[in-house]
Amino acid sequence: DQQVKQNSPSLSVQEGRISILNCDYTNSMFDYFLWYKKYPAEGPTFLISISSIKDKNEDGRFTVFLNKSAKHLSLHIVPSQPGDSAVYFCAVLQGAQKLVFGQGTRLTINP
Amino acid sequence: GAVVSQHPSRVICKSGTSVKIECRSLDFQATTMFWYRQFPKKSLMLMATSNEGSKATYEQGVEKDKFLINHASLTLSTLTVTSAHPEDSSFYICSAFSELDTQYFGPGTRLTVL
Numbered sequence: 001d002q003q004v005k006q007n008s009p010s011l012s013v014q015e016g017r018i019s020i021l022n023c024d025y026t027n028s029m030f031d032y033f034l035w036y037k038k039y040p041a042e043g044p045t046f047l048i049s050i051s052s053i054k055d056k057n058e059d060g061r062f063t064v065f066l067n068k069s070a071k072h073l074s075l076h077i078v079p080s081q082p083g084d085s086a087v088y089f090c091a092v093l094q095g096a097q098k099l100v101f102g103q104g105t106r107l108t109i110n111p
Numbered sequence: 112g113a114v115v116s117q118h119p120s121r122v123i124c125k126s127g128t129s130v131k132i133e134c135r136s137l138d139f140q141a142t143t144m145f146w147y148r149q150f151p152k153k154s155l156m157l158m159a160t161s162n163e164g165s166k167a168t169y170e171q172g173v174e175k176d177k178f179l180i181n182h183a184s185l186t187l188s189t190l191t192v193t194s195a196h197p198e199d200s201s202f203y204i205c206s207a208f209s210e211l212d213t214q215y216f217g218p219g220t221r222l223t224v225l
Contacts, residue, residue, distance in 0.1 A: 043216030103154045
């Protein structure tokens with residue numbers, strides 16, 4: 001049973017436009033959420049996180065929004081750049097250190 | 112920043128042999144490391160939590176006799192895939208938490224079992 005779901009396996013966006021990646025979770029007790037970026041044959045790298053006490057966290061071009069009532073979070077990247085092309089995973093923190101990942105969304109930024 | 116390394120980055124082995132994958136935290140000590148597995152176009156699945164000086168904690172459905180984990184020091188955890196079979200072919204990734212409580216992932220090891 002998938003606790004964290006990314007329903008879009010892929011997304012294609014034009015350079016300079018906004019990329020919006022979505023993630024849904026099932027357990028309302030989850031209280032810390034993270035986004036990771038992953039290139040092929042490499043480990044994930046941390047992008048941005050959000051605690052359940054907030055509904056928005058911004059870091060440069062990256063903003064994460066959390067809608068607790070809908071159990072939904074999204075990552076906005078604006079403006080999108082070719083180097084943003086990668087697979088993006090959302091994850092929830094279960095307990096102190098255990099991460100549960102979504103299936104990932106492959107983002108392609110077109111020049 | 113903190114770095115986690117894995118060795119080897121890629122390994123090909125024959126069915127029935129054992130393969131050892133190393134995970135090292137290069138500039139910090141990690142009492143806990145994690146081993147993940149990623150199937151093609153699938154999520155990273157946590158296999159086990161590696162605890163320095165004690166037994167690893169395995170997730171449900173992961174065979175502990177097949178995936179042996181040893182965390183002998185504060186900077187090294189090893190995953191040994193015993194009697195490997197083609198279905199064990201996968202991308203294995205380790206991670207570790209730094210003292211600042213940030214999780215860093217290794218670059219991964221691609222295992223191919225012929």
